[in-house]
Amino acid sequence: MMNRADTAPGAIEWFRYARQVQKEQLQQLAQQGRLVSQLSHLVHMLQCERGASNIWLCSEGRLYEPERRASAALVDEQARGFMQMLNPDAMSAAPGLCQRIASAVWSLEQLPDLRRALSAHSVDASTATSRYSRVIRHLLNIIPQLNDAIDNPALAGRLVALYSFMQGKELVGQERALGALGFTQGSFSDDLRQQLVDRIDGQQPCFDGFLTLTSATLKTLFCEHGLAGLEIEQLRRIACTRQPAPDAGEAALRWFGLQTHRLEQLRSLEEALISELMAEVVLLLRDDDAQALQAATLDDPASDNLLFTLDRQLLPLVRQQARELEQLTGQLASLKEMLEERKVIDKAKSVLMAHQNMNEEQAWHCLRRMAMDKNQRMIEVARALLTVSALWQGAAKT
Structure with a gap:
């Protein structure tokens, strides 16, 4: 009967692979x-x-x-x-x-x-x-x-x-x-x-x-x-x-x-x-x-107690890091959303520049005035303008 270790990597190999991937990312x-x-x-x-x-x-x-x-x-x-x-x-x-x-x-x-x-x-x-x-x-x-x-x-x-x-x-x-x-x-x-x-x-x-x-x-x-x-x-x-x-x-x-x-x-x-x-x-x-050197203890039968102790020490830290990472991800998502909104506004400005003979600054002010008149955010006005423009272009093609 073939030993499972002969056909699949064991814990040591997976640990080393994880370290290798982490090091490549760093x-x-x-x-x-x-x-x-x-x-x-x-x-x-x-x-x-x-x-x-x-x-x-x-x-x-x-x-x-x-x-x-x-x-x-x-x-x-x-x-x-x-x-x-x-x-x-x-x-x-x-x-x-x-x-x-x-x-x-x-x-x-x-x-x-x-x-x-x-x-x-x-x-x-x-x-x-x-x-x-x-x-x-x-x-x-x-x-x-x-x-x-x-x-x-x-x-x-x-x-x-x-x-x-x-x-x-x-x-x-x-x-x-x-x-x-x-x-x-x-x-x-x-x-x-x-x-x-x-x-x-x-x-x-x-x-x-x-x-x-x-x-x-x-x-x-x-x-x-x-x-x-x-x-x-x-x-x-x-x-x-x-x-x-x-x-x-x-x-x-x-x-x-x-x-x-x-x-x-x-x-x-x-x-x-x-x-x-x-x-x-x-x-x-x-x-x-340093952790890669410490990984050598995994093949020692006496290391179970060490791992149990480390788990108890590290688990609260891991949970805290997970919460921090979630918060950071939310902040980054907000920043990315701001960037995407800027791209939409830039597209709307391009439409005004192309069809209303405006320069970039005039187009920006036009969007801003429309937003103030309608009591809406500029991104909402920009999206509406792009939707109307797309419909107009579709109608022109037909």
Whole structure:
């Protein structure tokens, strides 16, 4: 009679296989962590280029010409490094991640056209800001997709914290660009003022999510260096409540300088977040090796008592981790839902741009006005518009 061990792997083999799979996942995450680090550098330089280009356009080419060219060169350098890391075979990327990467690469390929339009003064500051923001949005959309294969609450929490933080930082960058536009022009329209308010209000939920999940050290650093200071708050009040006094652009440069300093502080915190994530991966890889050595006790008859003791010690921890992972999964699902809603709104904007001869900013304001008139969320209006558009196209074909 054939022994069962001759035909099927035993407990030791399964334990070793589980360790091997876990180690491969951690090594994969380490590779993705390096990708996130490169992506964050690229996003930061794009935020710099967007800000410098905004000031340059608003001042009709008088200000920030050297900064605009320098930041564009740095974006190209970071983009080359980012592209070199996109090896599908090495990353073993899931379809969803591949699609996000494809969208990000496509948006980067549009940068030369945008820069030519800038140099020719054939694009206004508001449209240029929107186009830069779209590139950044596609890049940031990659990060939540990396979390799908993570079953460790500590790692999942750090990645969600990082994504929330980067979203908040991007809203700070957009606030800088919109405020610079109004202060350089010497006036804030109602629409521009509302956009500015939306960016300011949107920062808090993002940073709250980050603060909930990050370490005590980074919480302290954020409270000390990441919040808007008194001078920024004073300029915010001017921008959001009244028109700035004529000052030959001094308020615009002061606003831009203060917000740039804040973004640099946030960038330092962002690097610390990424370092903590990578350190956690390295620690888990070391623990994995130690556990593999401990697995040798499984073939010892005396190990049953040890396993029973470990079960009693680990079961509460496993349950706690399961609850934490469930909460993190819910938070990530909310973030992904926000991204999907943005995609629907972008499609609705494209319909308005194609059929109503609007630019992107006008289409966004049109959707927003319809939502306010109907007392509905913008996503509901966007979905209704896409449904009507689909019906109209179907009727046109018949």
